[in-house]
Each structure stands twice: as C-alpha cells, then as structure tokens.
Amino acid sequence: MYPSRFKYESPKSIDEAIAFLTKGSGEAKILAGGMSLIPMMKLRFASPETLIDISNIPNLNYHLADSDGTFRIGALCTHADLERSSILAQHQPTLAATAPLVADPIVRTRGTFVGSVCHADPQGDWSSAMIALDGSIVAQGPKGRRTIAVRDFVTGPFQNALASDEIAVEAVIPPAKGTRAGGYLKLERRIGDFATVGVAVALELSGASVIRAGIGLTGVGSSTINAIDAAQSLVGSALTSQAIERAADLAAQAAQPRSDHRGSATYKRQVVRTFVARILTEVSSNQVKAA
Amino acid sequence: MTSLYEEVRGDNSEEVPTRVVTVRVNGVSVSAKVEPRLLLAHFIRQGLRLTGTHVGCDSSNCGACTVLLDGQPVKSCSMFAVQADGHEVMTVEGLSSASELHPIQEGFKDEHGLQCGYCTPGMMLTAKALLDENLNPTEDEIRWALSGNLCRCTGYQNIVKAVLWAAEKMRAQAGK
Numbered sequence: 001m002y003p004s005r006f007k008y009e010s011p012k013s014i015d016e017a018i019a020f021l022t023k024g025s026g027e028a029k030i031l032a033g034g035m036s037l038i039p040m041m042k043l044r045f046a047s048p049e050t051l052i053d054i055s056n057i058p059n060l061n062y063h064l065a066d067s068d069g070t071f072r073i074g075a076l077c078t079h080a081d082l083e084r085s086s087i088l089a090q091h092q093p094t095l096a097a098t099a100p101l102v103a104d105p106i107v108r109t110r111g112t113f114v115g116s117v118c119h120a121d122p123q124g125d126w127s128s129a130m131i132a133l134d135g136s137i138v139a140q141g142p143k144g145r146r147t148i149a150v151r152d153f154v155t156g157p158f159q160n161a162l163a164s165d166e167i168a169v170e171a172v173i174p175p176a177k178g179t180r181a182g183g184y185l186k187l188e189r190r191i192g193d194f195a196t197v198g199v200a201v202a203l204e205l206s207g208a209s210v211i212r213a214g215i216g217l218t219g220v221g222s223s224t225i226n227a228i229d230a231a232q233s234l235v236g237s238a239l240t241s242q243a244i245e246r247a248a249d250l251a252a253q254a255a256q257p258r259s260d261h262r263g264s265a266t267y268k269r270q271v272v273r274t275f276v277a278r279i280l281t282e283v284s285s286n287q288v289k290a291a
Numbered sequence: 292m293t294s295l296y297e298e299v300r301g302d303n304s305e306e307v308p309t310r311v312v313t314v315r316v317n318g319v320s321v322s323a324k325v326e327p328r329l330l331l332a333h334f335i336r337q338g339l340r341l342t343g344t345h346v347g348c349d350s351s352n353c354g355a356c357t358v359l360l361d362g363q364p365v366k367s368c369s370m371f372a373v374q375a376d377g378h379e380v381m382t383v384e385g386l387s388s389a390s391e392l393h394p395i396q397e398g399f400k401d402e403h404g405l406q407c408g409y410c411t412p413g414m415m416l417t418a419k420a421l422l423d424e425n426l427n428p429t430e431d432e433i434r435w436a437l438s439g440n441l442c443r444c445t446g447y448q449n450i451v452k453a454v455l456w457a458a459e460k461m462r463a464q465a466g467k
Contacts, residue, residue: 001349001350002328005307005328006327008310008371008373034370034374035351035369038369039350039369042369055374080363103439104438105364105438105439107366107439192439
C-alpha cells in the first residue's frame, strides 16, 4: 500500500517547522515517530500535502522532572524511552504502568508520547493517563507558546485543539502535592491490538487520605473519557472498600462503550468497574504494607 | 545512484517530488533518489534487491518486515525511506558472514524455529536487538521482546527455544 504523494520537509529547528506549517496552510502534518500517521496515510484516511519530519530537530528527545516536580516529556521522546526510564519508575506510577502496554515493543521504539496524545485516538493509552494526571500539551506557533490541558486538548476522535500552524513541543504533568500512586490496566485481545478497555488511575495521597484523584478511560467512548465524578468521589477520604466500590461504579457509569467484535457494551462497562477497583485495591494494599 | 520510482511512470500530471537519501545498509553506504512516499521496506526489497525482508500485513501489525535501524527494531512497512536518511539499517542479509551463520540463525536451524519461514527474518532481527542488550534473557523476556512479531504457523515454542539457544552460544563466544 502506498500513501498519496506528498512533499517531505525535514526542518532543523522548531521555528523552521512552524514556518513549513504556516506555508502548508492546513494541509501539512507533523511527522514524529509516524506509528499512527503512516498506517493512516497508507490506508488513505490521511493525505497531507506536506509531511514535516521533526526527527532531526535537536533537543526534543527528553523526559525530566524540574526541581519543583513538574514532569516534562519532549516531542521526540519515544514509548520505549519511557518504558526504560528510572525517573518514571520512581516518580510516575501511572505513566510507568502505561508505557509497557502501549502497542508492541517494535512500535514503541519509534512511536512518541506526544505524537500519540496528538493523534487523539479514543483507544490511545497515553491520553487516558494524561487526563488522570491532569497533564497538558505545550503548543508552539508563530505567536509563541500556549499550554492546553489534555482534557481540552482532545476535542474528539482523532481531533485535537492545535491550530494548523501550531506544533506540540512538549507534554507537561504538574507537580504532586501528595505521594503519587495509581496504575494503568488494559484489556487487549493480543499484544499490539487496540484496547478493548483501558483504565488509568492517578492518585495523590497524604497519609491514608486521597487528596487528588484522576481517572481516564480508554476505548469506551468516541474519545478518551474523563471519569470526573468517580475521581472526585475518592477525594477527602481513605481508600476503604466502600470508597473503592463507589468509584468503580461511577467510572462504569461514565463509560460510553459500544458493542463490537471486541465485546458487548455491558461487558466493557463491567471491565471498567473491575479495573478501577483492581487498581485502587492494589494502592490500598500497598498502603497497608507500607504502614 | 539508483533511481527508485514506483507507480510513477506515465503519470506526468504533476511534478514528482524526490529526495536523495544515503543509508548505510548492512555496512555498505547506499545513495538513491527516492519519492518521499517510498516505504523503507520497498526501498530495501525493490531498490536494493534485498528480498530477505518480508512484507506481511503491510499495516504495522505483524512484524515480518522488521529491520534494525541504528540497532533498534523497526517495522519497515511503516516507515519511509527518507526517514532512514543518514541512519544505519541492518536486514537479515547482514546477520551472517560469507562463510558463517549468525548464532541466532544457527539457533533457528537447530531448534526448528521456523516452519514456513515468512516471519523468520523479522523474528531474528528482533531477537538480535534483544540479545545485543541482554545476553542472558529469561524465557519471559524473550516472549515479551518478540510480542510484536507474529508467526501464523504459531511456532512460538521453538522460536523461543531458538533464541535461548543463540543466547547460550553467544554467551559462550563472549566468554560469559
């Protein structure tokens, strides 16, 4: 399969990339790892006139924590980089649990975190984790930079809030006020398949008490779902079995799954409930162990 | 310089964009003028006539087209040749020397790690990337590393055995 013909540019700086985007007037696309875009171009779901390959722009492949705890992921940081990251393993339990479940190992060596969030596939894993963590995307355009919360950034299936002359340069996760806990669970028919259901939970704890919670749902709606009521129900109390059950029920209610070859809507809703409860129960039992 | 045009002849309605790429393939530097939409898999197979790289699903699912780009496994059906410009590619043809099989190839032979053989080049290259990083992988780590490569003959047991065999031989060679 061949994609339709396109012009190829490989800028050496972000400014140059933005200039190509401006020149492309809406018909140019940014190419990073290409693990979503290239298959879509081969199927001719996407036919950009110009591809702007940002892989030769220096200093975009990073992930680091600022001194205040803000976590930043550069536009060229791959899933594999994150999977192997000791910073992630130590400080970002939700992201660390997500990284090894994205696509398959070969795709993870090329695909990028920021690209995956921009692709805004309702079955993309990272958007759920970012929503749970209240993360943002930093967009840069001719007029400078702006920060867009991922809950506003993902505007629909395969749609994001970037203007046609803006490039997503970085993902940002705000610092935690408490101790981070959480996880990501995904049901897939085989490795590399799209998620039948994915659940991301990000908590901040102070002692036994939850002081912040976020829950993102993958694959159970026309776009990533922010299960805000379920998350809010956890804040201010300990992770008792009643609290866990209530949050799991509320998350299942927030899901909008459709019956398809991967499972019935009822089944998927039940998996959401189970996964939320499973992650929260594990956090709670780790608390008991630590105490 | 080889000129690579696919589906272009007879189509003069628009100017065809091209780009010169230089890629080091199995240790040899190759330059070619290509259309940006030329996939790396086709550059390797049709341009360089290295047909050991197989195209299976053509949609980034099966891993048959896996090659190593700067030592890391990539699906060459889901990458453009222009993206490999300035990089190093290893295909299955680069595994063996003129006289000797690579231990991974020997392992696949000895442990019957292939049936139809279609997935084998991709399997072996992914295994190479794993063994380059970890000469003593567990069976679990091998299965995990190969989880992006599908075998429709479902010969996974022997594929895993073949990689374990190769790891042992490579450890012995390295004196570890």
